[in-house]
Amino acid sequence: MWRQACRPWGPHIHQLTGYVDRWSARAGGRLRFMVSSAADRPYTLRFVRHLCADPNPDGPGYREVPLKTPLDGRREGKFHAGSPGSYARIEALALPKDGGLRLSATIWPTLPGKGRQSLIAIDVAGVAIRLELGPHGGAQLRIGGEIIAVDAPMLARRWYAIEATIAAGGRLSLSQTPLTPVGVIVDGGRAEAAATPTPLAGIATVTIAAALEGKDLLAYYNGKIERPRISTLGGAVVADWDFSQGIGTQRIVDVGPQAAHGRLVNLPTRAMKGAGWTGAVHDWKAAPEQYGAIHFHSDDMGDCGWPESFALDVPRDWPSGFYAAHIKNDAGEDYIPFFVRPAEGARTADVAFLVPTFSYQVYSSYARPERSLEILERSRAWGSLLETPGFNPDYGLSTYNYHADGSGVSITSMLRPQLDTRPRQMSLVDPAPKGSGTGRIGCDSYVIDWLDRAGIAHDVLTDHDLHEEGIDALAPYRVLICAQHPEYHSERMLEAIERFLARGGRLMYLGGNGFYWRAEPGLDTPHALEVRRAEGGIRVWATEPGESYNQFGGGYGGLWRRVGKASHAIVGIGFSVQGRHLGFPYSFTDGIRNERVRFMTAGIEDAAIPGAKFGDSGFMGGGAAGFELDSADPRYGTPPNAVVVAKGVVIHDDYRWVNEDMLVHRHPRPQEEWSCADMTFFETASGGAVFSVGSMTYVGSLPPETYGNVLARLTTNVLRRFIDPRPFP
Ligand SMILES: [Fe+2]
Incomplete structure (x- = not known):
């Protein structure tokens, strides 16, 4: 196959990078890796499991577990260019x-x-x-x-x-x-x-x-x-x-x-x-x-098409979790992330962490030149991986970017180095004093760290697995955890989650701005996801008139709320306010006194009283409620039995309500009602339950006091009750 001429690369290009052919494999399955090494330099390969992927020296503590495979050691390198242009x-x-x-x-x-x-x-x-x-x-x-x-x-x-x-x-x-x-x-x-x-x-x-x-x-x-x-x-x-x-x-x-x-x-x-x-x-x-x-578009990117550099037969005894292929030489370094599920037929845990790979992929390769330089500076100081999509346009863009011709990017592929979707990496320079600025894998790994330290057995599966297998992927589990930012879902994924809940499943949604946009893969391009930015929604571009239906699947693109599937009906709350990456505390409401939520306060009875603050520290923005917040609203489908047990109210000049709620220049409701994260609990008809926190910085507040702070203990209490098979009344 012929290739376009490779462009001259700038000083910041990744000297060593690569991608994997799938987001996940079962233990015993096979993953293929494609690597490009500038100037054909050799490199060394090893594999690691991540328990905490945050590189912040003042953070919760980076934890990777080195693993042995027959592939380890020195490998020949070959340079391959990106080749954008459709x-x-x-x-x-x-x-x-x-x-x-x-x-x-x-x-x-x-x-x-x-x-x-x-x-x-x-x-x-x-x-x-x-x-x-x-x-x-x-x-x-x-x-x-x-x-x-x-x-x-x-x-x-x-x-x-x-x-x-x-x-x-x-x-x-x-x-x-x-x-x-x-x-x-x-x-x-x-x-x-x-x-x-x-x-x-x-x-x-x-x-x-x-x-x-x-x-x-x-x-x-x-x-x-x-x-x-x-x-x-x-x-x-x-x-x-x-x-x-x-x-x-x-x-x-x-x-x-x-x-x-x-x-x-x-x-x-x-x-x-x-x-x-x-x-x-x-x-x-x-x-x-x-x-x-x-x-x-001259900058469309579907598949780098590099030849396979090595293939990993995932050992059957590797536990389900977050993994990466670590490649390194004198000129560069990269971690190519992947996720391991339990082997076919193996015993599974009661708890599954759903890794939001749809959201990872939709955000990936987000070129933000205005951010990149300050991130580079701090990354060098911390010895963490560089986050450089802005310096590597040959690998294509994100659906948060515009094409060179000003049209919005609507399709994103995983068959290319996703340079900003890595462990041991920051996504922004956190404004909080000890903030990590992690996103995606970095902050979702706090959940893995928390589960590991609490000794709670868990498996992981990815959005891509859920889309492919539907409800079958969730069948072995009693509790499903969604973490920091599960924003994008396909119709099949939402259906699977709804069916899981209808069967008595328990869902913990530990993030914000979740279940918001439709993203669909192509039938003959499962590695690609499409997002049409139709009416409503916080978005950097909007579809042209008449072009809001997805090419993949043909559904009406944009917000799930616009097709009658608002997140409120699934998790009780929905996106209502966005602002700077700052974190604020939650305060307990009278709801915390409700008998139905008594299990939440075991061991923290003195702290869990109406009006008391918690979640006032953390590695994301310095507090648990921040960045993007979800609130309860019965008009959009919050169940009538939902109890709001705590609120993280954010009254700040930089926080604005979502534009789908913006009809005139004033919000119809008092600011305290919508400018907040509503920590919400409700039981489902079939003995299951849902616990939602509604904030994107929440998981960053799990680690303080080695996961022993009030917020972490409350979250652990919820998880332990959710694991308990006794049906909720
Ligand atoms: Fe978002």
């Missing part, structure tokens, strides 16, 4: 012997004038035919050494019909027709020229939205393409790719006589409205013919 590829298309060629497409360019960008590239019998945007943004046709171009540049984000003809006698013509002319600006035109005839017959390869130049793939296009076609000048169809078919897959369908179907590379965005969208339909499934466009 395109479509058709391996074989027979071109007619005579009759000339007509190439056409409807396009919506987003970066016209930003370099040469290929629309349809045909390579046949040593001849290169290129229909493209020229460097100045007008249509251009090149064949052999001949070139014709339209002078007028196209305007960004407007539709054009582009057509080029190559007559058998050699004559070339080109037209660029705006479909909605502005009138006062010339943005269309024609070009024509006589040229030396070039024989074109033979089996061609066709590339859409990029072009092969020598050995490198270049000239990536930014924008939409609809209905690229090739025909003879007499009108006989050679190929006609209808992108409204196969939406949701990486296959493009040729409705022409040769059925020369192609494949998409690097996950461009489908289910995009075409030039004929009327505005009357918003669901592509209802009128696919109006959704025949694909939006290609």
